[in-house]
Amino acid sequence: MKTNIEPAEGKLGILIPGLGAVATTLIAGVEAVRKGISQPFGSVTQMGTIRLGKRTENRRPKIKDFVPLANLNDIVFGGWDVFEDNVYEAASKAKVLEKDLLFSIKKELEAVVPMKAAFDKNYAKNLTGTHVKTGTRYELAQAVIEDIKNFKAKNNCDRIVLVWCGSTEIYYEASEVHSTLEKFEQGLREDNKLISPSMIYAYAALIQGIPFANGAPNLTVDIPAMIELAKLTQTPIAGKDFKTGQTLMKTILAPGLAARALGVNGWFSDNILGNRDGLVLDDPDNFKTKEVSKLGVLEDIFKPEDNPELYGNIYHKIRINYYPPHGDNKESWDNIDIFGWLGYKMQIKINFLCRDSILAAPIALDLALFSDMAKRANLSGIQEWLSFYLKSPQTAPGLPAENDIFKQLIKLENTLRHLMGEDLITHLGLDYYEELAEAK
């Protein structure tokens, strides 16, 4: 049965807290695609295809032609930042994209001017912002709610989604104030410092039924209060942490090793990066948030408790070093110690010279477009099918996350097939051979 999905009519506003490297690369990229200067490589919604029906049917439409997504021409961007730079200036400073490309879309980028941020320096000690709102947490939440309403009216938007592209916040765990919506709202009124800035944006979005996706590893919507609010207002949420770079490689490679029952003794991961994200992560409290998000991946894929002979003894270490000369061009090294038949040892070395924001921007776009579609399809609460894009996927409380990127892809594709009333694909494939036997 096909799900009734409201059509993507009118304009979609994508509002982004944090107009830094990722956000400006996304906005500039969409402008460049709209002008026909470039193509949206890396975006599964724009470039990916999906198999429908049997292999013999040869039906493989592009995903954007299969499900009703907002058209790139119908998107309006906006956002908040602790700095006043418009998106042209911020993109120029981020140095991800070439000057010529930025210059060709200068007018469009200059038009995106950040609103004042809901910020608390205690959550990003290496940032000193001047473009910030003042007031208690309750007042900040009300101000962000107003910002969203004004943006929607001014830009004639039919729908809005929020994608957090702000700096990684310091490490915190869920506590009493995050445990129910009532306690959270009381916490806002009491200006409880355990409510982080990203939660203020998330609250402001969800209370209005606006989807929220979290590109950073901080908890944000991954707390009971936000899950409760998302259910109450029938709003999709997704998080956390864009799956790019080294973790993307890990979740591609590790399932392959596990699939062939090859053992792993150690996985050492080193990174150097020199963008503002790297600067914020140079603070140990902010790094801890990232580390926790990155560390869980291997354990979830190898499941050492199920297979202690192969994976019971993995030494997994992650280092991120701030190194300004590399800017946004993050370089990572992985040394993987594996063993095979009779315990004979082997090594794999990966040196990924990646571009952080080039990998993250299409993820932010896809999360925005799919979250908007999920809302129109009446899906609400945690959207686990979007874990394909995320380093530390949010799941229902007590449900182990699935980090294997191939299983995540099957889940995403089957969700789309399910919504559109197509057969789910199990890859069993016995029917092809049964039909052949019958034909004989």
Ligand SMILES: NC(=O)c1ccc[n+]([C@@H]2O[C@H](COP(=O)([O-])OP(=O)(O)OC[C@H]3O[C@@H](n4cnc5c(N)ncnc54)[C@H](O)[C@@H]3O)[C@@H](O)[C@H]2O)c1
């Ligand atoms: N680039 C990647 O590949 C990647 C991958 C996974 C996750 N992430 C996460 O995405 C986020 C953005 O990364 P980036 O490289 O663009 O970083 P960035 O430092 O260039 O941009 C973040 C921006 O957020 C702003 N900011 C911080 N707190 C804010 C607040 N409370 N309200 C509004 N703005 C705020 C900062 O001023 C900055 O301009 C980071 O949390 C990063 O860890 C990035």
